[in-house]
Amino acid sequence: MPFPSSPRVLTGPRRRSLLASAAGAALLVGCSTGSDSGGAGExxxxxxxxxxxxxxDSEELARRYDAVMAAHPALAERLRPLRAQVAAHVEAFGGTAKASPGVTAPTAPPSGSTAAPTGSATPEGSGSPDGSRAPAGAEASGSPAAQQTAKSALAGLAAAERSLSDRRTAVLIQVPGELARLLASVAAAGAAHAYLLTEGDK
Incomplete structure (x- = not known):
């Protein structure tokens, strides 16, 4: 009996196959970055x-990844490849992706010290309010991710990925072919990310 040709009909996909699918979506995104910019003043x-x-939306999602990695440095290795794909999506849609800040475990100041964190904790070029290049530990203490366990932080990221994927799928019929194809590719990558964040290591 012939196997179905479309990966969409597969059930219970394995983690590696989804990683490959997400990577393939990112490659498709990489070749679909053109925009229909109008003339100046239009x-x-x-x-x-x-x-x-x-x-x-992808910039905001990248910031959420940064906040979770800052609050839970042990997750950084797992999340960094997914965050890199989200950054690629930003560029595919014509935005400017910010580099992921270095993720290190927050260190407590010496007992009794009131000194502010040194400049070495701040990535080069940081200080902008967009937050994507904030110091690695800056968001860890006050962000919602810092109030969560690692498992619930991953679940929150998965929910954000899934919600954004659904929204992008919903607008496919409203845009022309090239942009629709790009949105579909990124939506598929987001769905794969959501799976990996919650089911990938079961």
């Missing part, structure tokens, strides 16, 4: 607005 077209919104 109002953005509906397609350009969809691209801009998609870039902002």
């Amino acid at each position: 109002s953005p077209s509906p397609d350009e607005r969809v691209r801009a919104r998609a870039a902002r």
Whole structure:
């Protein structure tokens, strides 16, 4: 009996196959970065607005990854490849991806010390309020991710990936072919990320 040709009909995909699927989606994104920019002074077209919104959504998702890695450094190795793909999605939609900050375990100051953290904890070029290049430990103490266990932080990331994937799928019929293909590719990668974040190591 012939096997189905589409990966969408497979059930219970393995972790490695989903990693390959997500990587393939990122490759597709890499060759679909063109935009239909209008002339100077023109109002953005509906397609350009969809691209801009998609870039902002991916930027926000990248910041969530950074916050979780800062709050739970033990997860950094697992999350860094997924975060890198999210950054690639930002660029695919015409945004500018920020580099992931170095993730190190927050260190407590010496007993009785009131000194502020040294500049060495701040990645080069940081200080902007967008947060994606904030010091590795800066968000760890006050972010929602710091209040969660590692498992619940992963679940929160998975929910964000899944929600964004669903929203992108929903707008496919509203945009032309090239942009629809890009959105579909990124939505598929997001669904794979959600699986890996919650089921990948079972």
